[in-house]
Amino acid sequence: MKLPAVVTAFCVGVSIVSSLNADAFEPQSSADAFDVARGAVVTANSPVSSSLIEAMLGAPGGFPEPGTTFFADQPAGTIDFIEWTVPNPVLLEGFNLWASSDVPTLPQQRAFDHFTLKAKIGEDFVTLYDTDVNVPYDFISPPLMISTPIAMAVVASTFRAEFRQHLDLPGPRIYELDGFGGESCGDANDNGGISASDALLALKASVGSGLCLHCVCDADSNGNLVASDAFAILRNAVGTNPNLNCPTCYVGDE
Ligand SMILES: [Ca+2]
Ligand SMILES: [Ca+2]
Ligand SMILES: [Ca+2]
Numbered sequence: 001m002k003l004p005a006v007v008t009a010f011c012v013g014v015s016i017v018s019s020l021n022a023d024a025f026e027p028q029s030s031a032d033a034f035d036v037a038r039g040a041v042v043t044a045n046s047p048v049s050s051s052l053i054e055a056m057l058g059a060p061g062g063f064p065e066p067g068t069t070f071f072a073d074q075p076a077g078t079i080d081f082i083e084w085t086v087p088n089p090v091l092l093e094g095f096n097l098w099a100s101s102d103v104p105t106l107p108q109q110r111a112f113d114h115f116t117l118k119a120k121i122g123e124d125f126v127t128l129y130d131t132d133v134n135v136p137y138d139f140i141s142p143p144l145m146i147s148t149p150i151a152m153a154v155v156a157s158t159f160r161a162e163f164r165q166h167l168d169l170p171g172p173r174i175y176e177l178d179g180f181g182g183e184s185c186g187d188a189n190d191n192g193g194i195s196a197s198d199a200l201l202a203l204k205a206s207v208g209s210g211l212c213l214h215c216v217c218d219a220d221s222n223g224n225l226v227a228s229d230a231f232a233i234l235r236n237a238v239g240t241n242p243n244l245n246c247p248t249c250y251v252g253d254e
Contacts, residue, residue, distance in 0.1 A: 026249045030058045031211035032178035039087040046080045047072035056174040071171035078165040089157045091181035094149040094250040098175035107136035112163035112172040120158035147251040183216050185246035186233045199234035215249040
């Protein structure tokens with residue numbers, strides 16, 4: 001192979017690896033267990049600005065950034081919170097939290113410096129995940145800042161998230177909080193096997209008439225959920241395509 005060809009092949013290889021890495025985990029999703037599109041309802045929350053509290057659970061709209069939750073402007077150390085219920089108990093194994101402060105100009109502003117996720121077990125909220133947050137944020141992939149399994153998976157239907165405001169005034173900005181559990185690449189109906197029914201659900205999701213996580217239905221892990229992904233799942237169902245390759249739901253997921 002001549003040198004230019006080697007260089008070209010290497011560059012192509014690098015660009016493919018880069019694009020796969022950029023899409024290696026679930027994007028902000030409406031198909032996750034916490035989403036209003038899946039029936040989640042907010043039951044309590046601390047005050048927000050003119051934005052929607054439900055925006056972090058997938059609701060569009062609100063001001064000044066549609067689809068984004070801004071907690072109200074309160075003193076540093078205020079614990080902002082949201083509680084929500086989902087229609088049926090869900091297995092929760094991990095989550096993705098998407099948020100941003102006023103980067104790049106004022107990275108301390110609209111930040112939180114502590115995050116806690118809880119689930120209601122019996123009468124009490126138990127802590128699933130609790131962490132200090134570095135400000136300015138250390139992003140996994142901006143604006144994805146925390147993407148992690150939780151130490152002990154739970155089945156629950158009521159959850160609570162807490163955000164400790166970092167500075168006085170402008171309240172934290174939250175884009176999305178997505179919850180995951182039990183997903184398997186290709187198994188869109190979550191019945192433990194892959195069949196034509198899963199391909200049909202993927203196809204519906206690809207045309208916007210259904211919901212499917214990328215970590216279940218983006219069968220070639222290219223960041224797009226399209227008809228060819230449904231076809232790949234169908235070919236897997238009939239045994240002609242053993243290689244489904246979805247992105248992970250969250251960092252640490254297999
Ligand atoms: Ca969501
Ligand atoms: Ca299935
Ligand atoms: Ca795809």
